[in-house]
Amino acid sequence: MGSETILKLPVIDFNSLDLESKNPKWEEVKSQVFKALEECGCFEALFDKVPLEIRKSLFVVLKELFDLPLQTKLRNLSKKPFHGYVGQYPQVPLYESMGIDDANVLETVESLETILWPERFPSFSKTIQAFSEQLSELDQIVRKMVLESLGVEKYLDEHMNSTNYLLRVMKYSAPQTEDAKIGISSHTDKNIVTTLCQLNGISGLDVETKDGKWITYQPSSPHSFVVMIGDSFLAWSNGRLYSAFHRVMMTGNEARYSAGLFSIPKGGYMIKAPEELVDEEHPLLYKPFDHVEFLKYYYTEEAQRQKYALKAYCGV
Numbered sequence: 001m002g003s004e005t006i007l008k009l010p011v012i013d014f015n016s017l018d019l020e021s022k023n024p025k026w027e028e029v030k031s032q033v034f035k036a037l038e039e040c041g042c043f044e045a046l047f048d049k050v051p052l053e054i055r056k057s058l059f060v061v062l063k064e065l066f067d068l069p070l071q072t073k074l075r076n077l078s079k080k081p082f083h084g085y086v087g088q089y090p091q092v093p094l095y096e097s098m099g100i101d102d103a104n105v106l107e108t109v110e111s112l113e114t115i116l117w118p119e120r121f122p123s124f125s126k127t128i129q130a131f132s133e134q135l136s137e138l139d140q141i142v143r144k145m146v147l148e149s150l151g152v153e154k155y156l157d158e159h160m161n162s163t164n165y166l167l168r169v170m171k172y173s174a175p176q177t178e179d180a181k182i183g184i185s186s187h188t189d190k191n192i193v194t195t196l197c198q199l200n201g202i203s204g205l206d207v208e209t210k211d212g213k214w215i216t217y218q219p220s221s222p223h224s225f226v227v228m229i230g231d232s233f234l235a236w237s238n239g240r241l242y243s244a245f246h247r248v249m250m251t252g253n254e255a256r257y258s259a260g261l262f263s264i265p266k267g268g269y270m271i272k273a274p275e276e277l278v279d280e281e282h283p284l285l286y287k288p289f290d291h292v293e294f295l296k297y298y299y300t301e302e303a304q305r306q307k308y309a310l311k312a313y314c315g316v
């Protein structure tokens with residue numbers, strides 16, 4: 001009593017678990033996952049299937065990537081909003097990111113590689129693909145555990161097949177001051193699940209609890225990731241899961257590099273809560289929606305004024 005507890009994200013150990021073989025730990029971890037996602041919308045995962053060498057190589061190739069001339073980085077265009085090169089925004093001057101669609105598919109990454117480096121840079125494609133594929137197993141374990149917890153595992157194949165993986169890699173330049181400066185403004189993610197990784201030991205990710213306190217993420221192991229629920233999964237679960245507000249704040253003289261693997265509903269797929277999750281006690285919260293249309297709305301001025309863009313877009 002009296003002394004304040006230091007707020008920390010729940011830590012969940014996925015080492016020794018995998019998607020296929022049934023491990024006796026599965027049920028225990030599953031209940032930790034569901035509780036954390038209901039209460040916090042996120043947790044810290046310990047997951048050693050991504051070797052530390054891959055994390056190191058990712059950091060190396062990201063430095064090369066962000067050191068390219070701006071004109072070159074701008075060649076990564078995408079039809080979807082916020083999926084290509086993003087940066088040079090006056091509201092978030094420290095922030096730059098590069099979205100890589102279908103990052104787990106080598107040919108797609110290689111076609112981006114040839115756009116950015118006509119002289120080629122094979123370790124870029126190899127590293128991005130390997131990292132994304134290895135990390136996608138954690139995304140899939142979490143989603144499977146959620147569907148089992150909700151008793152709707154009969155939708156598992158449809159759920160998994162309705163998404164793609166986007167890897168978004170980020171650089172936050174050093175603010176050169178001890179006053180905390182905004183890296184990326186507070187937001188909820190719009191996709192299904194995001195798995196985040198800090199690459200060079202520079203902290204800055206803050207997550208807001210339901211009662212409005214900010215937790216600064218401090219990885220407790222070199223194998224740590226942050227797993228976070230996006231608004232699309234919240235809608236699909238008919239509000240059983242929570243999507244947390246989070247932001248990045250920067251101090252000091254060193255740039256921060258991070259990467260996020262985003263499972264994203266495919267364009268044209270209607271996100272709709274299964275009928276098993278809708279009843280008198282749990283009335284339908286969101287009308288069925290297409291993620292790409294929702295993203296287009298999200299980047300309008302009107303939506304930017306809303307705290308809860310999903311509710312404004314398709315709330316019942």
Ligand SMILES: O=C(O)CCC(=O)C(=O)O
Nearest residue numbers: 170189196205248258260
């Ligand atoms: O860089 C990070 O740790 C967080 C990035 C983030 O929240 C996002 O890209 O949606």
Ligand SMILES: [Fe+2]
Nearest residue numbers: 187188189246
């Ligand atoms: Fe985010």
